[in-house]
Amino acid sequence: MHLDETLCRGAVKSRDARFDGFFYTAVLSTGIYCRPSCPARTPKDENMVFHPSAASAQAAGFRACKRCRPDATPGSPEWNVRSDTVARAMRLIADGVVDRDGVPSLAATLGYSTRQVERLLRDELGAGPQALAQAQRAQSARTLIEATDLPMSDIAFAAGFSSIRAFNDVVRATYAASPSELRSGVTGAASPALPHSGVISLRLPFRRPLDPSNLIGHLVATGVPGVEEFRDGAYRSTVRLPRGWGIVSVRRPVGTAFPVTLRLTDVRDLAAAVSRVRRLLDLDADPVAIGEALGRDDHLRPLVDAAPGRRVPRILDPAAFALRAVLGQQVSTAAARTHAARLVSALGETIVDPDGGLTHLFPTAEAIVAAAGERALAPTESVDSRLDEILRMPASRRRTLLAMATALASGDVRLDAGADWQAARDAMLALPGIGPWTVETIAMRALGDPDAFVGSDLGVLKAAASLGLPAARPLSSGPPRRGRRGAPTPCNTSGPPARTP
Structure with a gap:
């Protein structure tokens, strides 16, 4: 990655926090590296060198600044x-x-x-x-x-x-x-009283501005009983992690960070848990770049100006959300929560929550396939009676749920952190009963694709009509597109082109 040194020096001299996480300033005279917004005295030009990552600065022999803690900046929106x-x-x-x-x-x-x-x-x-x-x-x-x-x-x-x-x-x-x-x-x-092992309290930083109104509120409104809850001012959720399970508790932001408490059955899952909470809250987004891109549209500009810094609420478990999206097809939010709660109660793994009322992990795709006889169903077969008793919905939708579960269990559909977004779209569209609404909902919330657009959603259609916009069409196929959440580019002149809305 080529860093334009002149423009990077300008960001350092103006202490522009927008660029924290985009690059790091290493100071030759002190042997430390800082974030661009470090409040310490600005180094001389000849003493500054720039690195595209904290790892690069550390590999070059620089140590982290104790004042600005550059290793704890929001991540780069590029990823x-x-x-x-x-x-x-x-x-x-x-x-x-x-x-x-x-x-x-x-x-x-x-x-x-x-x-x-x-x-x-x-x-x-x-x-x-x-x-x-x-x-x-x-x-x-x-x-x-x-x-x-x-x-x-x-x-x-x-x-x-x-x-x-x-x-x-x-x-x-x-x-x-x-x-x-x-x-x-x-x-x-x-002299604080440190918590016992397995319980970790930390603060997850974000870039300003941030409008939290649709984040925690949406997560609570769509929460699955037993898996998610709102208690004592915090959104709480169970999460399945690589080595065990955990409970995430998130409160409204204070300053430039969200207070988060993690209860982990295996503390080796800390990095994975933090990564997933950051994705859940969309904390590594660049709100200024988003606002500038969306604000170019005359219809959207007043909305962006009225609520700057909106984030897209994501999800802790992508595979679980894909299954929930299928349950939510053509039904209300309340009905979708009811179906999901029945599935959780019957097939979810039970847990013990010392601090609240959480009771289960969302069932895995493998558990749902097992409930259907440990095999995928042929097009003319009936759904297993146990699943029929759990989910009181049309047989066609149960078949779609099993198709999604089978694809997730077999790896034909991948929604993990390293998934190829277009390949995931294509694989989901090939499943029976899966259409653009489901695919784009999963792409937006589970994959985090900034180009995901649920154009056929009733709420989107009503909002578009209120703004005098034509009926929206979903983007469900075709070549990869540039995202609307592009990073500012003063220090990356050789990277991907600036993105458009």
């Missing part, structure tokens, strides 16, 4: 609006694939050789997959050190390090402090 190999790789790394299964697994998931993935990431981000994963491990370690009472040896392995020595070396190199010094800096300042 949300792009579906190319590098973006898919970054989403998978954030989800912990390298820590769990190694670089060869990452490459195999992407369909490339390990050498090709290494080259692509180094060319664009200045660091390979191991260095990018190590930067994430360092951030996870710092979070666990400062937010839990776990022993350092447990933190080392929970954060993904292979040894305690590697943990100590990376933490000291990254933060210019030992793990014990990081913890004493927290406990010595205010």
